Amino acid sequence: MVNNIIGNKDIRDRLLRLSNSGQLHHCLLFEGPIGVGKHLHALWLAKLINCLAEPHIRSQGPCGSCWSCRMIEKGDHGDIVVVGYDPEKITRVISVKQARTLIANIQVHPARARKRVVVIDPAEAMRIEAANALLKTLEEPPSSTMFVLICDFADQLLPTIRSRVQRIRFRPVPREDLASWIAQNQNTSDSGSIPILSEGAPGFALQMMEDKEEWCTLRDEFLMIIQKGDSAQIKWVASFCSGSKQVWLPSLILLLDIISTLLRDWVVLAFDSPLPLYHEDVRDRLVKFHHNPVLLSKLFVHIEQIRKDLRIHVNGSLLLESFLAKAHRLLFLPMVQRR
Numbered sequence: 001m002v003n004n005i006i007g008n009k010d011i012r013d014r015l016l017r018l019s020n021s022g023q024l025h026h027c028l029l030f031e032g033p034i035g036v037g038k039h040l041h042a043l044w045l046a047k048l049i050n051c052l053a054e055p056h057i058r059s060q061g062p063c064g065s066c067w068s069c070r071m072i073e074k075g076d077h078g079d080i081v082v083v084g085y086d087p088e089k090i091t092r093v094i095s096v097k098q099a100r101t102l103i104a105n106i107q108v109h110p111a112r113a114r115k116r117v118v119v120i121d122p123a124e125a126m127r128i129e130a131a132n133a134l135l136k137t138l139e140e141p142p143s144s145t146m147f148v149l150i151c152d153f154a155d156q157l158l159p160t161i162r163s164r165v166q167r168i169r170f171r172p173v174p175r176e177d178l179a180s181w182i183a184q185n186q187n188t189s190d191s192g193s194i195p196i197l198s199e200g201a202p203g204f205a206l207q208m209m210e211d212k213e214e215w216c217t218l219r220d221e222f223l224m225i226i227q228k229g230d231s232a233q234i235k236w237v238a239s240f241c242s243g244s245k246q247v248w249l250p251s252l253i254l255l256l257d258i259i260s261t262l263l264r265d266w267v268v269l270a271f272d273s274p275l276p277l278y279h280e281d282v283r284d285r286l287v288k289f290h291h292n293p294v295l296l297s298k299l300f301v302h303i304e305q306i307r308k309d310l311r312i313h314v315n316g317s318l319l320l321e322s323f324l325a326k327a328h329r330l331l332f333l334p335m336v337q338r339r
């Protein structure tokens, strides 16, 4: 199990200084790439604020072994509240009902924590009503509570939320650091292209190590299905999105990540750039597709739109079908016509 934090040490140093001098803002926004460690840092901060070790120890960082640090690590500390997608909703949102429950709960003094820490992740999943309900609380939370909002891009949040937070930007972890971290944690010196693929995001790298087989299978299926016509695509999508949403939605999100990395590789090829490819192992197959930068940018935009739509709509199969049809039209057909 991997539980050490890598990268962005300057942020931890800054949080430590602010905490030691009692100047931590009551509402922080951690923004940065997916999987870069924002959530882990939020929990690290919760440990730091509530560590029960002697002051000279905790002024250097959370001890990791006191009752509080251990409970937070296990996710069992009642005063450290993580708000994620509403399990009662089919769509991936943080609902107004969750926001109201949270506001009611934080009026009570924390049971054991020095300070209650509420982590909202991903903050961009807050529906407008939920965000509006929380505005006043984010501005003036009870003195015993602080908030950490987590998101990929702060622009996805309402301006009224952005104006109430102190923004902390996370950067990708350098590739060499990531490679040695993977080697250490996975007990392997061969992490292959994963440090490149994961774009400096340790969480993403770990997920890829775990999902390596599914990753390759999905990629190969995608490269195959965009060469087929409508009916084959519809059939493939029907099978991909069959069964429970809890099963196909994570696969769909993984597929979108994979497609993004493929599009990036086609851009690298289009510009004849010396940058390494994410999918170096299938370079021969990638060059056989049409890779015009203007058309690729259209597909990038489409992928981002699907990510947004998935927060609102449930019909993943329609979204996927329309994307595959476009990919067929832009990446495959021009090559056939050229033959």
Ligand SMILES: [Zn+2]
Residues within 6 Å of the ligand: 050, 051, 052, 053, 062, 063, 064, 065, 066, 067, 068, 069, 070
């Ligand atoms: Zn501790």
